[in-house]
Amino acid sequence: MSPPTRKVRLVGDAEYRDQAEANLGQPGDASLILRGRPRAIVMACPDGCGETLVVNLDGRVGKAWRFDMRGGLTLYPSVWREGGCGSHFIVWRGHILWCGRFERNNLEPDYDAAIEQFVFDAMDVEKPRDAVQIADAIDELIWDVNRAANRLVRRGDAKSWKADDRWVFTRSV
Ligand SMILES: [Zn+2]
Missing domain, CATH: 3.30.505 (SHC Adaptor Protein)
Known part of the structure; x- marks a missing residue:
């Protein structure tokens, strides 16, 4: 072992x-x-x-x-x-x-904040999209999109909620 x-x-x-x-x-x-x-x-x-x-x-x-x-x-x-x-x-x-x-010592890949603008632009004000849909629209990795989208949520630029077992996002402004 x-x-x-x-x-x-x-x-x-x-x-x-x-x-x-x-x-x-x-x-x-x-x-x-x-x-x-x-x-x-x-x-x-x-x-x-x-x-x-x-x-x-x-x-x-x-x-x-x-x-x-x-x-x-x-x-x-x-x-x-x-x-x-x-x-x-x-x-x-x-x-x-x-x-x-083992998750206590998890280490995420480096963060490039430049992705946030692309993620924000791919979000809609009304139509909720999940990280997979956003990632497909901008050709980025789903995990990267998910991290950026959650940072946008924490800053108040986006909203998220759970719908049909997945997290969806909209712009809040
Ligand atoms: Zn094993």
Whole structure:
């Protein structure tokens, strides 16, 4: 049992799962399965339990995560291993942010306040939009948009509330 990690290390692409698993060494190591298109991320569970996680990226074969490689690996939504060790974490620009256990020492990626204006511009005064819709409109990462939108809310420039199990935002001015 090794300690939990807070970083993802990409260890090279693979065509098939066994090949991807062979690439993995330490907790947080991740290998992209690429066959014509991105298929899955295979990851050594970052809590150090020794298990391997498979995160599906291919919407044709079931629930799929969005992934992005800008500034390191990003996955959306969070990864939650409901059986076994129960690890639950966010992968954001190569960082692992733990949900629940271990979250005390979470370290978010650097913040670039320049995104706030784009997020604000993509919000409407009346029509609520969630972070996914805003991120798609301005081609930014959903986690980055979510952080910027919540800062706008804290400053009073935007409002947010929960609608149908997701947080939505409008401009307040
Ligand atoms: Zn684990």
